[in-house]
Amino acid sequence: MKADVQERPETASAGHVVADRVIGDVVLAVDNVSLAFGGVKAITDVSFDIRKGEIRAIIGPNGAGKTSMLNVINGFYHPNQGTITFKGKKRSQMRPYIAASQGISRTFQNLALFKGMSTLDNIMAGRALKMRRGLLWQALHWGPALAEEIRHREAVEKIIDFLEIQHIRKAPVGKLPYGLQKRVELGRALAMEPELLLLDEPMAGMNLEEKKDMSRYILTVNDQFGTTVALIEHDMGVVMDISDRVVVLEYGRKIADGTPDEVQRDQRVIDAYLGISH
Amino acid sequence: MVVFGQFLEVLIGGLLAGVLYSLVALGFVLIFKASGVFNFAQGAMVLLAGLALVRSLDFMVARGIPTWAAIVLGLLFAAVVMAITAAIIQRFVLGPLVNQDGLSLFMATIGITFVIEGAGQMIFGSDVYPLSLFPTDAWFILDGIFEGGLLVSKIDVWGGVIAGALVAVLAIFFQRTKTGRALRAVADDHAAAESVGIPITWIWFVVWLVAGLVALTAATVWGTKLGVQFSIVFLALKALPVLIIGGFTSVPGAIVGGLIVGAGEKIAEVYLGQHIGGGIEYWFAYVLALAVLLVRPQGLFGERIIERI
Numbered sequence: 001m002k003a004d005v006q007e008r009p010e011t012a013s014a015g016h017v018v019a020d021r022v023i024g025d026v027v028l029a030v031d032n033v034s035l036a037f038g039g040v041k042a043i044t045d046v047s048f049d050i051r052k053g054e055i056r057a058i059i060g061p062n063g064a065g066k067t068s069m070l071n072v073i074n075g076f077y078h079p080n081q082g083t084i085t086f087k088g089k090k091r092s093q094m095r096p097y098i099a100a101s102q103g104i105s106r107t108f109q110n111l112a113l114f115k116g117m118s119t120l121d122n123i124m125a126g127r128a129l130k131m132r133r134g135l136l137w138q139a140l141h142w143g144p145a146l147a148e149e150i151r152h153r154e155a156v157e158k159i160i161d162f163l164e165i166q167h168i169r170k171a172p173v174g175k176l177p178y179g180l181q182k183r184v185e186l187g188r189a190l191a192m193e194p195e196l197l198l199l200d201e202p203m204a205g206m207n208l209e210e211k212k213d214m215s216r217y218i219l220t221v222n223d224q225f226g227t228t229v230a231l232i233e234h235d236m237g238v239v240m241d242i243s244d245r246v247v248v249l250e251y252g253r254k255i256a257d258g259t260p261d262e263v264q265r266d267q268r269v270i271d272a273y274l275g276i277s278h
Numbered sequence: 279m280v281v282f283g284q285f286l287e288v289l290i291g292g293l294l295a296g297v298l299y300s301l302v303a304l305g306f307v308l309i310f311k312a313s314g315v316f317n318f319a320q321g322a323m324v325l326l327a328g329l330a331l332v333r334s335l336d337f338m339v340a341r342g343i344p345t346w347a348a349i350v351l352g353l354l355f356a357a358v359v360m361a362i363t364a365a366i367i368q369r370f371v372l373g374p375l376v377n378q379d380g381l382s383l384f385m386a387t388i389g390i391t392f393v394i395e396g397a398g399q400m401i402f403g404s405d406v407y408p409l410s411l412f413p414t415d416a417w418f419i420l421d422g423i424f425e426g427g428l429l430v431s432k433i434d435v436w437g438g439v440i441a442g443a444l445v446a447v448l449a450i451f452f453q454r455t456k457t458g459r460a461l462r463a464v465a466d467d468h469a470a471a472e473s474v475g476i477p478i479t480w481i482w483f484v485v486w487l488v489a490g491l492v493a494l495t496a497a498t499v500w501g502t503k504l505g506v507q508f509s510i511v512f513l514a515l516k517a518l519p520v521l522i523i524g525g526f527t528s529v530p531g532a533i534v535g536g537l538i539v540g541a542g543e544k545i546a547e548v549y550l551g552q553h554i555g556g557g558i559e560y561w562f563a564y565v566l567a568l569a570v571l572l573v574r575p576q577g578l579f580g581e582r583i584i585e586r587i
Binding site (some may be wrong): 074076095096097100101105106108112113114115116117121124125126128129188189191192 | 462
């Protein structure tokens with residue numbers, strides 16, 4: 001753990017230095033959410049909130065219910081109890097595409113890309129909700145539809161430049177190395193211009209160099225576009241460095257919630273990660 | 279010259295017959311491309327579309343509605359039937375199977391096949407119903423060059439024209455439109471598609487609707503050629519070698535595969551049949567498909583399967 005902290009991305013701490021970074025009101029609140037699959041309880045009575053403009057980390061040992069939590073937030077899972085309040089609207093159930101249309105985008109732990117399509121098409125797919133012109137216009141590829149396509153293409157090219165993936169623009173993503181696939185997936189999520197970006201282990205399986213890049217992208221997105229980020233990550237060095245607040249889950253229950261410093265000193269968190277001697 | 283004339287006639291006849299295989303194969307490719315599901319029910323859908331069309335036509339003509347109006351209304355009615363079928367399939371079969379494995383979906387389509395076959399014949403009857411939307415006689419072309427000319431069946435030419443138009447429309451739909459991109463996205467990954475805001479249930483309805491309309495188009499041509507009858511379901515089997523040769527994911531592949539199968543089996547029948555006995559037509563396509571599988575498992579035009587391990 002110590003080693004990770006020392007080797008932290010040097011850009012990482014920059015996020016906290018930026019003066020005009022504003023943490024606003026609660027944008028998403030999770031209240032008393034419980035989720036069970038048959039007899040298996042994935043999440044038990046968890047509540048926490050995410051404030052506008054912050055980077056919120058969800059951590060915990062394997063099987064703690066972190067990914068389930070993300071799936072509840074964007075509507076893949078429907079909680080058995082409890083509610084989610086996003087932008088003041090309370091709900092207990094949600095369809096993923098409706099969550100997307102309200103401004104929640106996400107990436108996946110095990111990559112969910114359109115493998116047969118190019119990088120460009122993958123990221124363009126992220127603009128699906130923003131395209132308004134009818135089928136006929138698009139088919140003709142002319143007039144307003146063409147103008148619209150060009151506008152979206154510009155937005156996508158900006159994202160491609162930002163993520164430094166120009167060279168793989170036309171490559172089918174299935175062929176790309178893992179680290180780049182992760183980046184394309186982030187690009188697709190960004191293309192939706194989300195208010196809340198959910199990242200499920202964005203740095204899993206990456207080397208140090210790639211982790212630095214990814215941290216930099218996340219911080220830049222957060223700083224410059226004011227995008228609220230919630231991420232799950234196992235690399236404690238990165239988590240403690242880039243996040244504003246951390247919520248810790250263990251066996252589906254919340255055991256701690258606070259700033260990285262507070263959480264690091266919490267005895268229950270230390271026990272959860274290092275184990276207790278009996 | 280006579281020998282060459284005969285060859286040309288066999289070739290043209292074969293190619294045009296092949297286009298009709300392509301029409302059925304197109305329906306398969308469409309659903310496979312758009313949902314990653316091999317739709318076993320495509321043959322049954324051709325039967326259903328044909329039955330809906332021919333029975334409503336007969337009904338209207340018997341009541342003195344002019345033929346052209348009856349044809350338009352009949353096509354509309356059949357299209358509505360296919361739309362309702364698509365909605366039902368989406369709601370009750372595929373809807374509950376979102377995020378499931380492709381094999382589970384395939385198994386579901388086998389079930390759909392039997393339900394459509396049964397329900398279609400229960401509602402519309404199970405006789406052989408003649409359909410005559412297109413002329414079934416033949417032209418004799420190139421009279422001057424070849425003695426007696428070359429026989430070209432008009433219905434086959436119609437089939438070719440319709441298939442060509444269909445491919446053009448589908449190609450534009452898939453490559454140019456947002457919906458087309460969404461379809462390809464859904465085929466690749468359900469969860470990812472939903473997360474970027476693609477309503478998967480709506481997309482599946484669109485896919486099955488389009489496949490239903492392609493089935494209707496195939497039914498107009500096949501129904502005129504063979505009469506609308508239960509054996510149309512087995513056409514689906516002929517589309518299999520076409521798909522294997524052309525590739526499951528390629529619209530042009532379905533066309534080229536159909537042409538190869540059509541021309542191949544007619545030529546084999548005429549020229550090989552003399553030496554090793556007739557009936558080659560019935561198995562030639564499958565042997566050809568087997569050969570392609572050995573050399574190029576993804577088919578001539580199919581997407582190479584990319585898997586990083």
